[in-house]
Amino acid sequence: MxxxxxxxxxxxxxxxxxxxxxxxxxxxxxxxxxxxxxxxxxxxxxxxxxxxxxxxxxxxxxxxxxxxxxxxxxxxxxxxxxxxxxxxxxxxxxxxxxxxxxxxxxxxxxxxxxxxxxxxxxxxxxxxxxxxxxxxxxxxxxxxxxxxxxxxTRLAFALPLVGLVGVAVAGVAGIAVARAGLRPVQRLTSATERVAATGDLRPIPVDGADELARLTISFNEMLGTLAASQEQQRRLVADAGHELRTPLTSMRTNLELLAAADRPGAPTLPDSDRAEILTDVHAQVEELSTLVGDLVELARDDAPLTVHEPVELTDVVERALERVKRRAGDVRFDATLVPWTLMGDATALERAVLNLLDNAVKWSPAGGTVTVRMRPLDGWSVLLEVADEGPGIAEQDLPRVFDRFYRADRARTMPGSGLGLAIVRQVAVRHLGAVWAGRAAGGGALLALRLPGRSPGRVPPGGQ
The missing domain is CATH 3.30.450.20 (PAS domain)
Incomplete structure (x- = not known):
């Protein structure tokens, strides 16, 4: 009732x-x-x-x-x-x-x-x-x-009358106290209705330090997380549109040239030019396919992935090395690997390692060497380092090289979408690991990927 x-x-x-x-x-x-x-x-x-x-x-x-x-x-x-x-x-x-x-x-x-x-x-x-x-x-x-x-008898009548007055006062006082005590709840309700109606994610003022104040703080944190997620989505869409525009524009120009050459009365396009344009279109299609794949990968949930599949990290790195060597030209590889097992997604880990290797190959000079090192940090984590002999990463760019679509000034003329290293960080976070960038001993870039796991034969914590 x-x-x-x-x-x-x-x-x-x-x-x-x-x-x-x-x-x-x-x-x-x-x-x-x-x-x-x-x-x-x-x-x-x-x-x-x-x-x-x-x-x-x-x-x-x-x-x-x-x-x-x-x-x-x-x-x-x-x-x-x-x-x-x-x-x-x-x-x-x-x-x-x-x-x-x-x-x-x-x-x-x-x-x-x-x-x-x-x-x-x-x-x-x-x-x-x-x-x-x-x-x-x-x-x-x-x-x-x-x-x-x-x-x-008078006392028997007087006490209930006084009691009724007390009940009325208590009821009014209860409503007044409830109105004051539930004011933060009313603000939360109004904020929720405002968010639902307008999408306005402004935080709510916090008064006091009681349970309702903590509830308000938690709600504000939720609003902040939602605002950050929306901003990330907007930025992803804007950056994706910007990155897609360049290859699409180039492809459209090439296709218009081919279509114009096929019109009656139009000058004949030499076979060499036609072949060059088709090669260009094919490269642009490959670039678009890679970009779309990267976008799909980044659009997945960023929460840590819970998997139960044992993965041999050494096999993953070796497969990635085999793939990258086919397109690395005269760039050489110096790899030192150690046996390491972890629970995770083998496909995603191979994609991350391949992106690290592709980045090193892209910046390596002709005849350069990419150094790949695996070494245990302790009994339950391993470090994979990939170093090249390129120009290295500027000091101001080091904290941002793993951001989505971020490209340093000297990288703007190089091929790529700026998503490869962002995917590396996302895979690392999903596997409860971390990534960072630094300078190699020879002056090039050094990219490090830390992952949990154990050496084969070592009993995990709580195991038999």
Whole structure:
């Protein structure tokens, strides 16, 4: 039923219900406590008055019969002398006698020192006390309870009224506290609705350091991650469009030349020029295919890949070396490999190693040597280094060579899309590894790929 109300209203209602329960319990406890104290005080006073009367001349039946009722408090007090045989004597006989029953007879007969009870006369409640007033006699004193019950009745009405006021105040206070406490939640709700409606990813102001503040901080981090992802997507699309435009424009020009040469009356295109244009078109198609493949690879999820396929990294590097040697021309390779096994994606790892080797070949001079070294860093990680004898990487370009579409100034005239090294970093991250760039001992570029794993025969952590 409460689901139909807002969270703020539910908190206010629950606060009012809790306050109502507390008020009921406190009111009941207060009423019982006050009632007990009033009756205890009444009994004490009545008992003291009865003892004092029993020790005074009122214990004499002759004296008691001569005292008018007005002396006893205008009828609020009734006194009688009760004999052990059950006969009682009071100032006006039965009219001024208190209620007398078994407990009072027990006191007159010496079976009890005193008695206290509540009785009634003509539906009028009395508090009756009996004390011994000599051998075989008891003085019985009764006091009307009407004034006391009136006080208790007023108290019984007053406490719930005060409680209702307290419940109302608690409900209003609960709503006010809920409104203040849920203000961050309202901001989160508004931000979520704003993001859904407009795509606006501005962060939400954070107040305080409580759970709601931490929730707001987490939400802002999510917004920041989403904004970074959107910016990355926009940049990828913009960079991809820029990189695709050049080969497409060149291909379009070549195709237009071929089409123009085939028109009736057009000058004949020499076979050598036609062959050169077709070779150009073929190279542009290859460039586009490579670029599209790189884009597809980079468009995959960047989260670390969980795989369970053992991969021999040495075999992966050897296959990549065989492939790159076919197109490396007179560039030589000096490879030093060590056995190494890891859990991962063999195809992706080979693509990453091939990109490192292709980059080294591209920058190596004619007759240069590409050095490939594998060496364990410790028992559970290996380092693959690829060094060339080219001009090297400028100091300001070192932190960015693995960024998507990043190309240094001297690389803008070289073939390539600027995606190869970005793919290397992505594969490394997926395999819980890392990449970095530096300078080789001979002045060329040094690209390093660190991967986890183990030497063959070494037992992994937790293995048998």
């Amino acid at each position: 409460l689901d139909r109300f807002s969270l703020r209203s539910r908190i206010g209602i629950l606060a009012a219900l809790v306050a109502a329960m507390a008020v009921v319990l406190v009111s009941l406890a207060a009423f019982l406590t006050v009632r007990s104290n009033i009756l205890a005080t009444l009994d004490s006073n009545l008992f003291q008055r009865a003892v004092a009367a029993a020790q005074s001349e009122l214990a004499d039946p002759l004296q008691l019969s001569t005292i008018p009722p007005e002396v006893m408090g205008a009828g609020d007090i009734r006194i009688a002398l009760l004999a052990a045989n059950g006969s009682a004597q009071s100032a006006e006989g039965q009219l001024s006698a208190p209620p007398i029953e078994g407990p009072e007879l027990d006191v007159a007969r010496g079976l009890a020192a005193s008695s206290v009870r509540t009785a009634s006369i003509d539906r009028d409640p009395y508090r009756v006390v009996a004390v011994q007033a000599g051998p075989g006699r008891a003085l019985v004193m009764g006091q009307r309870l009407d004034p006391t019950q009136q006080v208790l």
